[in-house]
Amino acid sequence: MKRLCFGNGGRALTTVMVLLLLAVTALFTLTGCSSQSSALVKNQQVVELKLAHFFPSTHPAEKELIQPWSEAIEEATNGQVKIISYPQETLLKADAIYDGVVDGIADIGLSCFSYTRGHFPALEAFELPGVTYNNSRVSSKVAWEGIKQINPKEVQDTKLMMVLTTGSGDLFTKNPVQTLADLNGLELRATGLSAKTLKMLGANPVAMPQSDAYESLSKGVVKGNLGPIEVLQGWKQAEVTQYITKTPFLYNTLFFVTMNLDKWNSLSPETQQAIEKVNEEYFEKVAMGLWDKQNEAALKYAVDENGMKLLTLQKEEADRWIALVKPIQDEYVASMKEKGIAGQQILDTVKELAVKYNEEYK
Numbered sequence: 114m115k116r117l118c119f120g121n122g123g124r125a126l127t128t129v130m131v132l133l134l135l136a137v138t139a140l141f142t143l144t145g146c147s148s149q150s151s152a153l154v155k156n157q158q159v160v161e162l163k164l165a166h167f168f169p170s171t172h173p174a175e176k177e178l179i180q181p182w183s184e185a186i187e188e189a190t191n192g193q194v195k196i197i198s199y200p201q202e203t204l205l206k207a208d209a210i211y212d213g214v215v216d217g218i219a220d221i222g223l224s225c226f227s228y229t230r231g232h233f234p235a236l237e238a239f240e241l242p243g244v245t246y247n248n249s250r251v252s253s254k255v256a257w258e259g260i261k262q263i264n265p266k267e268v269q270d271t272k273l274m275m276v277l278t279t280g281s282g283d284l285f286t287k288n289p290v291q292t293l294a295d296l297n298g299l300e301l302r303a304t305g306l307s308a309k310t311l312k313m314l315g316a317n318p319v320a321m322p323q324s325d326a327y328e329s330l331s332k333g334v335v336k337g338n339l340g341p342i343e344v345l346q347g348w349k350q351a352e353v354t355q356y357i358t359k360t361p362f363l364y365n366t367l368f369f370v371t372m373n374l375d376k377w378n379s380l381s382p383e384t385q386q387a388i389e390k391v392n393e394e395y396f397e398k399v400a401m402g403l404w405d406k407q408n409e410a411a412l413k414y415a416v417d418e419n420g421m422k423l424l425t426l427q428k429e430e431a432d433r434w435i436a437l438v439k440p441i442q443d444e445y446v447a448s449m450k451e452k453g454i455a456g457q458q459i460l461d462t463v464k465e466l467a468v469k470y471n472e473e474y475k
Contacts, residue, residue, distance in 0.1 A: 162196045162376065165214075166223035167207035170200045173407055174223065178277075182395045189387040194380070196221065214373050215270050221372045227305065234452055235265035236367060238459045239278070241445055242310040242438040244467050245362045249280030249408070250474040252365050253401035255466040263459050272377035274370045274392050277400040279341040280408065282307070282364025285354040286337030287330070291424055293433060302326045302338040306441075307364055311339060313438050323348055330354060339364055341404060346411035351419040357412075358424045362435055370400075 164183070168174040175198060183196035199205075205213040210224035211232070226233045227240060239256045246252035256276045260268070284290055290299070297315040308318035319335050323344060329335045330353035338350060341364070345351040377385065415421040426434070442460060449456025 159192065160194050160380070162194065162220035162372075163204060164196050164198045164221040164223065165202075165204040165210050165219035166198070166200055167202045167210070168200055168223075172200075173403055175200050177406075178395065178399050178403055179223065182391065182399070185391045185395065186388055189391050190384050193384060194388065211271070211369070211371065214371055217373050217375070219373075220376050221274070221370065223368060223370045226367050226369060230305070233265070233267045234449060235263060235267060235454055235456075235459055236260070237445060238456070238463050239367050240306060240365050241442050241460070241463075242306070242363050243435050243442050244365075244463055245435075245471065246278075246281045246365055246467060247361060247471045247475060248402075249278050249404035250402045251467065251470040252278040252280045252367075253396075254470045254474070255463060256367055257396065257401070259459075259462050259466050262462055268369075268371070270374060271371040272374055274372055274388075275396040275400055276370070277368050277396070277403055279343075279364075279366040279368075279404045281359075281361035282340045282366075283342055283360050284337055284339055284356075284358040284363075285345060285350055285421075286356050286358065287333075287354055288336065289356045289422070289424060290337070290358045291426060292430055293437075299337060300335045302329065302335045307339050310363055310438055310441065313441065314434060326350060327353060341366075342408040342415070343404065343411045345415040345419075345421070347407070351411075351415035351421055354421065356422050356424055357415065358426065360426070360431075360434070362431070363438075 164179065166174065166179070170176075179196075179198050179200075183198065187195050199219070204219055205222070207224050208228040210219065210222040211226075211229060213219045214222040226236050230237070236256075239252070239259065246255070253276065256278055260273070260276060284301070286299070286301075288295070290296055293315060296311075298317055300317045300319050301311055302321055303311050303318040304320050304322075308320060311318045319329075321329060321335075323340070326335070326338050326344070327349055330338065330350060337354060338344065339360075342357070345354070345357075380388070412423075416423060446456040446460060449459070
C-alpha cells in the first residue's frame with residue numbers, strides 16, 4: 114500500500130481549513146453579540162411618563178419639586194426614565210387625577226386626597242382639626258410615616274411615591290381674633306371640612322373658591338379667611354386683611370405624588386430602586402418643607418410690606434378651641450368603625466407622630 118503524502122500542498126490546505134473554521138466561529142460570535150446588543154438596547158429603551166397636576170407652571174410645586182425631581186430620576190436611571198409634566202389641569206382635572214393614574218391616562222399624578230373626599234377614608238385623619246402641626250415639615254413627616262405604618266388599602270391600587278402637606282392654616286381677618294367671642298358669628302371664607310370646623314367654633318363660614326376671596330374681603334362680604342399663609346402673598350389677601358391669628362390645629366391639606374401600578378411594575382428592580390432613592394431624597398430635602406418656604410416668604414411680605422399684625426392664642430384659649438372641634442374627630446372614628454377601619458388606632462398614630470415631630474421640627 115502506498116502512503117499518501119500531501120507535502121507543502123497539504124500544509125496549505127490545513128491552513129485554509131483552520132482559517133475557514135476561525136471565520137465561521139467569528140461569524141457565530143458576532144451574531145450572538147449582535148443579539149445580546151439588541152436585547153440590551155431593548156431593555157434600555159427610554160420610558161416616558163406623563164405627570165398630571167393642577168398647579169400653574171410657575172408654582173413652586175412645579176418649579177422646585179416636580180422639575181428637579183424629574184431631572185434627578187432621569188439622571189439616576191441613566192436616561193431610561195423621562196418624566197413629562199402636564200401642569201394646570203392640561204391632562205386631567207384636579208379631582209380626576211388619582212383615578213386617571215389608576216386608569217393609565219396619566220402615569221404619575223400630583224393632587225389632593227381631599228378632592229375626592231370619601232375615596233380615602235383612612236387618610237382623612239391627617240386633615241382632622243384638633244391636631245397641632247408646627248409647620249409643613251411636621252405634618253408632611255407625620256403623614257408619610259403614618260401612611261407607611263397603617264398601610265391603608267385605599268392607596269394600594271397605585272404606587273405612592275411621596276406625600277406632602279400645606280401644614281397648618283391660619284385665620285386672616287379684618288379685626289383681631291384672639292378669643293372665641295371674637296370669632297362668634299364672624300363671616301369667614303372656608304370650604305369643606307374647614308367650614309365645618311369654623312362652624313363648630315361659632316363662626317359663620319361662607320363657601321367660595323380662593324379666587325373669589327380677595328374681592329369678597331375687599332367688599333366686606335366676608336371678614337376673613339382660613340388657609341395657609343401663602344395666600345396672603347400668592348392671592349394678595351394681605352392687601353385686604355389686617356390680622357393673622359396663628360391656629361396650628363385647624364387646617365391641613367394632604368397632597369399625593371403617585372404612579373400607575375402596572376407602569377411601576379414594568380420597570381426593572383434596578384430602576385425601581387434608583388427611583389425610590391430619589392423619592393426619599395426629594396421628600397426630605399424639598400417636599401416636606403415646600404409649603405414652609407412659601408409660608409415664610411408670604412409672612413414676611415404680609416408683615417413687613419403690608420403691616421399685618423401677627424397674633425397668637427393663649428394656651429388656655431387654644432385648648433378651648435381644640436375641645437370644641439373634638440366632636441369632628443369622634444365622628445371620624447365612628448364613621449371608620451362603620452367601614453371596618455380602625456379609626457381610633459389611626460388617629461392615635463397621627464397624634465403620637467405629631468407630638469414626636471413637633472418636638473423635632475420646632
